[in-house]
Amino acid sequence: MALNRRGMKIQYKVVVITGSSKGLGKSLAYVFAKEGAKVVVNARSKDELMEAAKDIGAFPVVADVTKEREVLALADAVIDKYGRIDIWINNAGIWMPHGPLEEMDWRRVHELMEVNLFGTIYGSKAALVQMRKQGPGIIVNIISTSGLEGRPDSSGYCASKYAARGFTESLRAEAKNSNIKVIAVYPGGMKTHLFDQQKPDDVDKYMEPEFVADKIIQNILQANPEEELIIKRPSS
Numbered sequence: 001m002a003l004n005r006r007g008m009k010i011q012y013k014v015v016v017i018t019g020s021s022k023g024l025g026k027s028l029a030y031v032f033a034k035e036g037a038k039v040v041v042n043a044r045s046k047d048e049l050m051e052a053a054k055d056i057g058a059f060p061v062v063a064d065v066t067k068e069r070e071v072l073a074l075a076d077a078v079i080d081k082y083g084r085i086d087i088w089i090n091n092a093g094i095w096m097p098h099g100p101l102e103e104m105d106w107r108r109v110h111e112l113m114e115v116n117l118f119g120t121i122y123g124s125k126a127a128l129v130q131m132r133k134q135g136p137g138i139i140v141n142i143i144s145t146s147g148l149e150g151r152p153d154s155s156g157y158c159a160s161k162y163a164a165r166g167f168t169e170s171l172r173a174e175a176k177n178s179n180i181k182v183i184a185v186y187p188g189g190m191k192t193h194l195f196d197q198q199k200p201d202d203v204d205k206y207m208e209p210e211f212v213a214d215k216i217i218q219n220i221l222q223a224n225p226e227e228e229l230i231i232k233r234p235s236s
Contacts, residue, residue: 008138008221011036014082016074018065018123019092020058021048024142024190027213028089029056040078042092065092065119075126087220088127089140090120098153109156116160117167124171128180136179138220141168145188145230172227183219187212187231207233 021043053060131137147161
């Protein structure tokens with residue numbers, strides 16, 4: 001892609017991306033690495049992560065984003081290797097098949113909250129602490145258009161994304177008087193492994209992860225990036 005050079009430069013920036021062994025996270029990692037960034041990829045599956053890191057040329061750190069101590073260890077590993085964190089992208093997320101409220105798998109809903117909400121909170125905290133020490137930084141939280149409007153048969157997933165949205169808005173308010181930017185990204189449907197368990201009927205109309213990654217990085221590069229980036233399907 002033709003990157004916009006008017007704002008931030010990617011080369012040599014230290015970029016941490018959670019949930020980046022596949023899907024959108026891996027697509028983001030590819031582009032950042034291609035542009036000369038020092039990319040740190042993360043996932044809880046070691047085998048998948050090592051394979052992705054080799055493909056991308058990135059530094060892999062295994063960590064489960066639902067465990068704060070592991071997220072803090074991830075941040076420490078990045079600091080030990082590179083000395084700073086310029087961009088932290090909370091991308092790790094999970095989904096659950098659609099269904100009515102009375103048939104919902106509540107154990108799965110708790111897992112959604114652990115990954116989609118607490119994973120975002122732990123990553124944001126780790127990044128914020130380091131960025132307050134070092135100077136400028138950008139925190140990007142990948143949420144979903146499901147965090148913008150309620151949808152039938154998707155109450156559990158929407159709840160996790162609404163919660164992540166509320167947290168992100170509060171985090172931005174806390175960082176308002178600093179040189180730390182907080183960006184929320186709301187992508188529509190993407191063709192990723194999230195839907196391996198049950199593919200939506202219109203999945204063929206969903207966006208490619210590479211398309212969404214391009215939009216996110218173009219926004220980050222702007223001198224004044226959009227704080228609320230909504231990425232809808234081109235046909236929407």
